[in-house]
Amino acid sequence: QTNVQVYGIMDAGVEYVNHANANDGSQVRVVSGGKNTSRWGFRGSEDLGGGLKAVFNLEGGVMLDTGAQDGNLFKRQANVGLEGGFGRVIIGRSFTTTYDLVIKFDPMGFAPNYSWATSGNATGPSKYGMTTAFDNLIKYTGTTGGFTYGATVGMGEQAGSAADGRKYAVGGSWFGGPVGLMAAYEQINGNTLAATGNRDKTSAFHLGAEYKAGSMTYQAGMRGYKLESGKAATPDVRGDTYWAGATWAAYPWTVTGAVYHVNTKNLPADKDADPTMLVARAMYSLSKRVWLYASVAHAKADHGQLVGLSRDDPGFGSTQTGITTGIQYRF
Amino acid sequence: QTNVQVYGIMDAGVEYVNHANANDGSQVRVVSGGKNTSRWGFRGSEDLGGGLKAVFNLEGGVMLDTGAQDGNLFKRQANVGLEGGFGRVIIGRSFTTTYDLVIKFDPMGFAPNYSWATSGNATGPSKYGMTTAFDNLIKYTGTTGGFTYGATVGMGEQAGSAADGRKYAVGGSWFGGPVGLMAAYEQINGNTLAATGNRDKTSAFHLGAEYKAGSMTYQAGMRGYKLESGKAATPDVRGDTYWAGATWAAYPWTVTGAVYHVNTKNLPADKDADPTMLVARAMYSLSKRVWLYASVAHAKADHGQLVGLSRDDPGFGSTQTGITTGIQYRF
Amino acid sequence: QTNVQVYGIMDAGVEYVNHANANDGSQVRVVSGGKNTSRWGFRGSEDLGGGLKAVFNLEGGVMLDTGAQDGNLFKRQANVGLEGGFGRVIIGRSFTTTYDLVIKFDPMGFAPNYSWATSGNATGPSKYGMTTAFDNLIKYTGTTGGFTYGATVGMGEQAGSAADGRKYAVGGSWFGGPVGLMAAYEQINGNTLAATGNRDKTSAFHLGAEYKAGSMTYQAGMRGYKLESGKAATPDVRGDTYWAGATWAAYPWTVTGAVYHVNTKNLPADKDADPTMLVARAMYSLSKRVWLYASVAHAKADHGQLVGLSRDDPGFGSTQTGITTGIQYRF
Numbered sequence: 001q002t003n004v005q006v007y008g009i010m011d012a013g014v015e016y017v018n019h020a021n022a023n024d025g026s027q028v029r030v031v032s033g034g035k036n037t038s039r040w041g042f043r044g045s046e047d048l049g050g051g052l053k054a055v056f057n058l059e060g061g062v063m064l065d066t067g068a069q070d071g072n073l074f075k076r077q078a079n080v081g082l083e084g085g086f087g088r089v090i091i092g093r094s095f096t097t098t099y100d101l102v103i104k105f106d107p108m109g110f111a112p113n114y115s116w117a118t119s120g121n122a123t124g125p126s127k128y129g130m131t132t133a134f135d136n137l138i139k140y141t142g143t144t145g146g147f148t149y150g151a152t153v154g155m156g157e158q159a160g161s162a163a164d165g166r167k168y169a170v171g172g173s174w175f176g177g178p179v180g181l182m183a184a185y186e187q188i189n190g191n192t193l194a195a196t197g198n199r200d201k202t203s204a205f206h207l208g209a210e211y212k213a214g215s216m217t218y219q220a221g222m223r224g225y226k227l228e229s230g231k232a233a234t235p236d237v238r239g240d241t242y243w244a245g246a247t248w249a250a251y252p253w254t255v256t257g258a259v260y261h262v263n264t265k266n267l268p269a270d271k272d273a274d275p276t277m278l279v280a281r282a283m284y285s286l287s288k289r290v291w292l293y294a295s296v297a298h299a300k301a302d303h304g305q306l307v308g309l310s311r312d313d314p315g316f317g318s319t320q321t322g323i324t325t326g327i328q329y330r331f
Numbered sequence: 332q333t334n335v336q337v338y339g340i341m342d343a344g345v346e347y348v349n350h351a352n353a354n355d356g357s358q359v360r361v362v363s364g365g366k367n368t369s370r371w372g373f374r375g376s377e378d379l380g381g382g383l384k385a386v387f388n389l390e391g392g393v394m395l396d397t398g399a400q401d402g403n404l405f406k407r408q409a410n411v412g413l414e415g416g417f418g419r420v421i422i423g424r425s426f427t428t429t430y431d432l433v434i435k436f437d438p439m440g441f442a443p444n445y446s447w448a449t450s451g452n453a454t455g456p457s458k459y460g461m462t463t464a465f466d467n468l469i470k471y472t473g474t475t476g477g478f479t480y481g482a483t484v485g486m487g488e489q490a491g492s493a494a495d496g497r498k499y500a501v502g503g504s505w506f507g508g509p510v511g512l513m514a515a516y517e518q519i520n521g522n523t524l525a526a527t528g529n530r531d532k533t534s535a536f537h538l539g540a541e542y543k544a545g546s547m548t549y550q551a552g553m554r555g556y557k558l559e560s561g562k563a564a565t566p567d568v569r570g571d572t573y574w575a576g577a578t579w580a581a582y583p584w585t586v587t588g589a590v591y592h593v594n595t596k597n598l599p600a601d602k603d604a605d606p607t608m609l610v611a612r613a614m615y616s617l618s619k620r621v622w623l624y625a626s627v628a629h630a631k632a633d634h635g636q637l638v639g640l641s642r643d644d645p646g647f648g649s650t651q652t653g654i655t656t657g658i659q660y661r662f
Numbered sequence: 663q664t665n666v667q668v669y670g671i672m673d674a675g676v677e678y679v680n681h682a683n684a685n686d687g688s689q690v691r692v693v694s695g696g697k698n699t700s701r702w703g704f705r706g707s708e709d710l711g712g713g714l715k716a717v718f719n720l721e722g723g724v725m726l727d728t729g730a731q732d733g734n735l736f737k738r739q740a741n742v743g744l745e746g747g748f749g750r751v752i753i754g755r756s757f758t759t760t761y762d763l764v765i766k767f768d769p770m771g772f773a774p775n776y777s778w779a780t781s782g783n784a785t786g787p788s789k790y791g792m793t794t795a796f797d798n799l800i801k802y803t804g805t806t807g808g809f810t811y812g813a814t815v816g817m818g819e820q821a822g823s824a825a826d827g828r829k830y831a832v833g834g835s836w837f838g839g840p841v842g843l844m845a846a847y848e849q850i851n852g853n854t855l856a857a858t859g860n861r862d863k864t865s866a867f868h869l870g871a872e873y874k875a876g877s878m879t880y881q882a883g884m885r886g887y888k889l890e891s892g893k894a895a896t897p898d899v900r901g902d903t904y905w906a907g908a909t910w911a912a913y914p915w916t917v918t919g920a921v922y923h924v925n926t927k928n929l930p931a932d933k934d935a936d937p938t939m940l941v942a943r944a945m946y947s948l949s950k951r952v953w954l955y956a957s958v959a960h961a962k963a964d965h966g967q968l969v970g971l972s973r974d975d976p977g978f979g980s981t982q983t984g985i986t987t988g989i990q991y992r993f
Contacts, residue, residue, distance in 0.1 A: 004668050004993050006335050006373060010387040010411035012422045014469075025491020030422060030467035032409075040373065040389060042668060042702065044993050046951050054952040054991045056672040058702055058724065060404075062389065064423035066466045067409035071729075073722075078729035080672035080991050091674045091692060091989070092726035135728045136692035138676075160687020289377050290385040327422070329385045329411050331335050331375050337666050337704060341718040341742035343753045345800075356822020361753060361798035371704065371720060391735075393720065395754035397797045398740035620708050621716040658753070660716045660742050662666050662706045 008040035013326020019317030032064035034113040034326040087142030096169040097150040105208030107245025107258040113324040114297035120262035128239030180210035198230040220244040238265035252285035273305035339371035344657020350648030363395035365444040365657040383415040418473030427500040428481040436539030438576025438589040444655040445628035451593035459570030511541035529561040551575040569596040583616035604636035670702035675988020681979030694726035696775040696988040749804030758831040759812040767870030769907025769920040775986040776959035782924035790901030842872035860892040882906040900927035914947035935967035
């Protein structure tokens with residue numbers, strides 16, 4: 001048998017949020033994946049000689065509060081490929097080059113409780129966000145010295161038009177001494193609309209920077225998001241997301257503070273939510289694989305617009321405060 | 332890598348039942364889980380030092396007759412927690428304290444073919460039963476000498492009302508010499524009805540006792556079930572389930588006989604099914620992990636009411652007889 | 663713990679096909695399972711002494727292009743049984759005796775890209791094919807010298823009629839020196855129709871032969887398919903599938919050429935598609951577990967009927983040409 005590993009992250013906790021329904025009620029709930037999405041999977045590699053390896057990965061998400069699968073069975077990773085001195089090429093389903101690069105520059109590491117680095121929550125879930133994973137992808141990742149770079153294509157698979165539905169992401173990062181820098185770009189094509197001959201086209205670019213000094217790490221990043229509509233006379237949807245934060249690490253403690261802000265654009269002034277979220281998190285390591293953590297966040301929107309801490313759930317008020325305490329076990 | 336185990340139970344057999352449809356036809360079928368529900372999963376633990384461990388469990392059910400999953404992917408177990416001298420605390424989805432305690436006092440061990448200890452089958456499936464597992468749970472289990480005790484809370488997660496939808500179970504057992512005793516209580520809240528300001532509330536208490544003498548084990552148990560309706564002027568639904576049985580074990584043989592009886596209440600006399608089931612089972616161990624088994628059961632209902640052997644399927648006659656032969660493999 | 667193995671096949675590639683939609687557009691797509699269906703599972707065995715073993719198998723399909731499961735969670739294998747000098751008996755869900763026997767006589771080994779040995783594609787997907795797997799099955803497989811033989815029953819589980827919905831398959835193969843021979847028969851019962859008292863009945867027989875000479879293997883096979891309708895005055899549906907091919911193997915290369923032809927019957931002459939597919943495939947082994955492969959196929963139908971290379975997708979033209987390049991990793 002080749003080298004196969006069963007692995008996963010089990011992350012669950014209890015969250016309190018206010019403004020949790022239309023009647024302004026608060027809620028206490030069991031959450032799955034407060035720090036990182038709970039997941040399970042298999043991965044393996046086979047040495048082919050000459051520095052070449054075959055690699056595969058199957059990984060699915062799981063909701064620990066109900067035991068339900070989180071989307072498709074192996075939604076997170078379902079791919080096979082080759083890895084060698086040239087880098088790594090995989091085919092199937094996986095996260096994008098953008099996702100892989102940006103996560104290193106989010107102080108909260110895309111934590112569901114709480115980060116807006118994958119998508120900013122303003123007047124609706126997942127708006128102005130990145131596309132975290134592609135179906136039908138081919139992904140290349142390479143490294144040269146301090147540089148990591150890559151490109152991902154997700155085929156549209158529309159008969160008669162290779163460009164309809166096609167997705168791609170490209171970018172790179174560089175780490176040298178105390179400094180890290182990152183840039184990434186993605187474009188998501190919709191299908192051509194018969195009425196106009198145009199298609200929806202979503203693009204997003206990301207920039208990030210990091211500076212380390214002793215036990216402190218400082219990070220900042222931004223995303224410029226734009227949706228050009230294929231329909232005639234439909235204005236673009238635009239929103240820029242900015243974040244910055246600092247992490248202090250002294251084993252067994254890791255403490256992070258961060259701020260996220262979305263600048264919604266092309267909206268009437270009285271609908272311009274421009275939401276901001278402040279987050280703080282303390283983690284205590286019980287071992288290399290097990291952490292206890294507590295996160296607190298407060299979000300607010302301008303002009304009485306609705307806002308939610310979670311990138312997946314809409315909000316019911318113009319502010320929301322939440323506290324999550326949990327445990328994470330990586331196996 | 333931490334200690335991770337792939338495990339499961341593969342249990343399949345062939346069952347004959349009479350009165351299997353409205354035309355009184357009999358049926359021969361392949362059944363999954365005649366002795367115990369077929370399942371698969373992962374579990375692991377990580378030593379944190381000082382007697383403390385982190386623990387996790389993912390477990391799903393599988394129908395061996397079709398290969399389909401049995402409900403949510405990891406419906407049976409999806410939890411993470413800590414275990415130490417203080418006991419064990421987990422968070423996520425799991426079986427309840429009631430389930431864990433009562434199974435030790437059911438001579439048939441909750442066997443799908445055949446036991447009514449989790450739910451009594453009378454005029455409909457799963458009536459008058461326990462709630463076997465909770466979503467959104469926090470469960471504590473402790474032991475002190477011969478005592479095992481615990482409590483489970485399943486959060487209702489209704490914004491604005493912590494009590495709506497909340498579930499809890501509490502209980503304990505004691506084993507000393509040849510004697511074992513058990514008591515457990517559970518309460519399941521519905522949501523508040525606007526019309527009355529009340530909510531449905533289901534409660535069940537369980538009592539059990541065991542006595543061992545040589546190769547014989549004698550067990551008896553009961554459940555008192557009550558559903559108080561939140562609607563005005565709606566009578567309670569009540570039903571008490573009683574069981575008793577004996578097991579003779581002499582390796583490689585284990586032979587069990589048991590009787591289950593449900594006393595349905597608050598029904599018109601001519602609808603009062605009060606069903607009874609007699610069961611006998613012989614198991615032959617091929618190894619520590621593999622058994623062959625044969626079970627035979629006969630159920631009858633009073634007043635011409637319908638009854639079925641299975642707690643999941645309704646019956647088509649006022650009696651039903653079934654025979655199951657199968658194999659179980661624990662890996 | 664008993665002997666448990668995590669295993670699977672990860673197979674993905676890129677396919678080009680022409681005539682991929684009604685507008686005659688071509689398509690480039692990521693495909694999962696070009697050479698063999700991508701899958702994952704668990705299998706194990708427990709030594710019971712005296713040459714007897716308990717065995718189990720859970721195996722599901724996975725679409726590597728999306729991460730979705732391919733049908734029921736463990737649709738491919740979900741069974742438990744015993745194996746010894748007498749052969750192997752399993753109960754649950756599995757492939758049939760026919761499937762197990764015929765795959766050895768298909769030059770392309772049931773490759774999704776491209777083979778019609780499981781089902782012939784003509785004027786619709788999966789017509790005139792075998793039934794690859796049964797629910798509710800009991801399967802026996804035995805070997806005696808060069809003979810392998812077996813029988814599979816899939817219970818209909820219709821109350822009141824054991825024959826309604828029942829399926830069975832029986833057959834055997836013999837290998838001796840350079841020669842191999844195979845014959846198999848299957849019958850699939852529908853349910854009795856009240857109007858006629860008859861039921862639909864599908865039957866298929868398979869014959870196959872193989873001859874090896876040096877690094878060459880020559881194979882040919884056929885299936886005779888018939889659907890007798892339970893409805894009055896409804897003609898049979900009939901179609902015979904024939905194939906032949908040759909494989910040249912010289913490590914690390916394996917090259918195969920094959921032709922498949924379906925003779926559709928009982929159709930008006932101008933609807934008689936009688937489709938033919940020519941296939942060639944080259945495989946290059948990177949290790950015992952990892953292959954690169956490229957397949958090319960061309961299918962055509964008579965009388966302007968539609969035809970598709972894939973047994974799962976309908977075609978949009980009277981010919982289709984496809985090329986698939988991929989990688990397969992067996993773990």
